[in-house]
Structures are given as C-alpha cells and as structure tokens.
Amino acid sequence: MTAYNRRFGKAPRHDFDVHRPLETDDDLTAFFTWREPRRVSKSLTVQYDKVLYLIEDNELSRRDIGKYIEVWHYPDGRKELRLNGVVLPYSTYDRLQEIDQGAIVDNKRLGRTLEFIKLVQDKRDNNRSQALPAGDGPSRRRRKPTEKKSQRSLDEDDMLNALKTLQSRSDEIFGTRK
Structure with a gap:
C-alpha cells in the first residue's frame, strides 16, 4: 500500500479537513444496505432472491397489499422487509431448501x-x-450457464x-x- 501511495498519491490542495464527524443519529448499517423494491401480493407474500417471504397477517399488513415495500439486505446477510421505515414481521419459505x-x-x-x-x-x-x-x-462473478x-x-x-x-x-x- 505504501508503494502504491508513493507512486500515485497526491498532496491535497488545501489542508482544511472538510469531513464531518458522525452524528449520534447516523446509522451506518442503514447506509450500507442493498435495497430492492418489491410488491406485496394478495396473499401477503414477497419474493426476493428465490426466497418467498410470508408477511405476518394482521390488520396493518393487510393495508399493504399491492403496495411496494423495500427489502433491506445488510452486508452481514440479514434481511428486513420495510414499509415507510417500519420493519414488517415475516417468516420465510426457501424454494431451494435441501432435505437433510x-x-x-x-x-x-x-x-x-x-x-x-x-x-x-x-x-x-x-x-x-x-x-x-x-x-x-x-x-x-457471473458463472457460465449450467x-x-x-x-x-x-x-x-x-x-x-x-x-x-x-x-x-x-x-x-x-x-x-x-
């Protein structure tokens, strides 16, 4: 890394540091999530990455039928279903599940x-x-078709x-x- 910096590094034009410190309400995990919009079906299901997410059936989730929600995929592998910032409770049905x-x-x-x-x-x-x-x-990397x-x-x-x-x-x- 030092050899790379020696060859390509440049001195800054100004010495003034414009980076601001993180605020207490800044959530870095929310910044680094991959978000995908998905539409809620009539049966309160959402499909993402070949997994069927079954949203818990209650009065609030019934209002979400036909609306788009966001699937938050965290870098550590966790997933959350969110609508307007509210986490929706769910269970999963994995279509690629293996039998042990x-x-x-x-x-x-x-x-x-x-x-x-x-x-x-x-x-x-x-x-x-x-x-x-x-x-x-x-x-x-993209794999060759199998x-x-x-x-x-x-x-x-x-x-x-x-x-x-x-x-x-x-x-x-x-x-x-x-």
Missing part, C-alpha cells in the same frame, strides 16, 4: 425416498440471484431418470432379480 438425510436414519423406505429426492435436487440449479452485491466474501434446470422446469422425465438411477444402484448392490 442425516436427520432420519431408521426407516429403510424413507432412506430410499430421500435418496430419490436428492437425485432430483441434484439436477436443480441452486444458484441464488447474482444481481445483488456480495456480502463479506469475494465479489461474485446444464442444471430451474425448480419449475423439473418434470416427470427427470423423476423417471432418478428412479432408473436408483434401480440400477439397487441392481448393483443386490443383483438382478430372476
């Missing part, structure tokens, strides 16, 4: 079902939106292929039936 197979181990049929679901999920494109800035990590499909474009053929894969695995383990 390790949570349930006992039932043999359930294990096969979870394996089938995992095979279908492996064909799904799990990349989040690249339109917002990266948080604390490295900057996000051969994976979006959640909605997964169809019966993908499920049949997953079933065939499972069938071939069981044939390898137990041998073919006669």
Whole structure:
C-alpha cells in the first residue's frame, strides 16, 4: 500500500479537513444496505432472491397489499422487509431448501425416498440471484450457464431418470432379480 501511495498519491490542495464527524443519529448499517423494491401480493407474500417471504397477517399488513415495500439486505446477510421505515414481521419459505438425510436414519423406505429426492435436487440449479452485491466474501462473478434446470422446469422425465438411477444402484448392490 505504501508503494502504491508513493507512486500515485497526491498532496491535497488545501489542508482544511472538510469531513464531518458522525452524528449520534447516523446509522451506518442503514447506509450500507442493498435495497430492492418489491410488491406485496394478495396473499401477503414477497419474493426476493428465490426466497418467498410470508408477511405476518394482521390488520396493518393487510393495508399493504399491492403496495411496494423495500427489502433491506445488510452486508452481514440479514434481511428486513420495510414499509415507510417500519420493519414488517415475516417468516420465510426457501424454494431451494435441501432435505437433510442425516436427520432420519431408521426407516429403510424413507432412506430410499430421500435418496430419490436428492437425485432430483441434484439436477436443480441452486444458484441464488447474482444481481445483488456480495456480502463479506469475494465479489461474485457471473458463472457460465449450467446444464442444471430451474425448480419449475423439473418434470416427470427427470423423476423417471432418478428412479432408473436408483434401480440400477439397487441392481448393483443386490443383483438382478430372476
């Protein structure tokens, strides 16, 4: 850094420091948030970054149907839904949620079902939106398009292929039936 400053640094024209100190009511976290406007649906939902936000159903939030609210994405990863500066309570439904197979181990049929679901999920494109800035990590670069499909474009053929894969695995383990 010192070598860079030595090569490119310039002395200021004036010695007067025009920076003002932060006031007590200045909120730096609010300044550094990424804000996206989203419209509230009739069912009190907002979609942002492939996550469906379910706004708590009460009289005040019913008035917000059809209005635009702001989704505040903080650099540390937190998100808030705000309307006119007021934080709206919400819960989330993640469309790219993964099933944890390790949570349930006992039932043999359930294990096969979870394996089938995992095979279908492996064909799904799990990349989040690249339109917002990266948080604390490295900057996000556009990736090449993958051969994976979006959640909605997964169809019966993908499920049949997953079933065939499972069938071939069981044939390898137990041998073919006669």
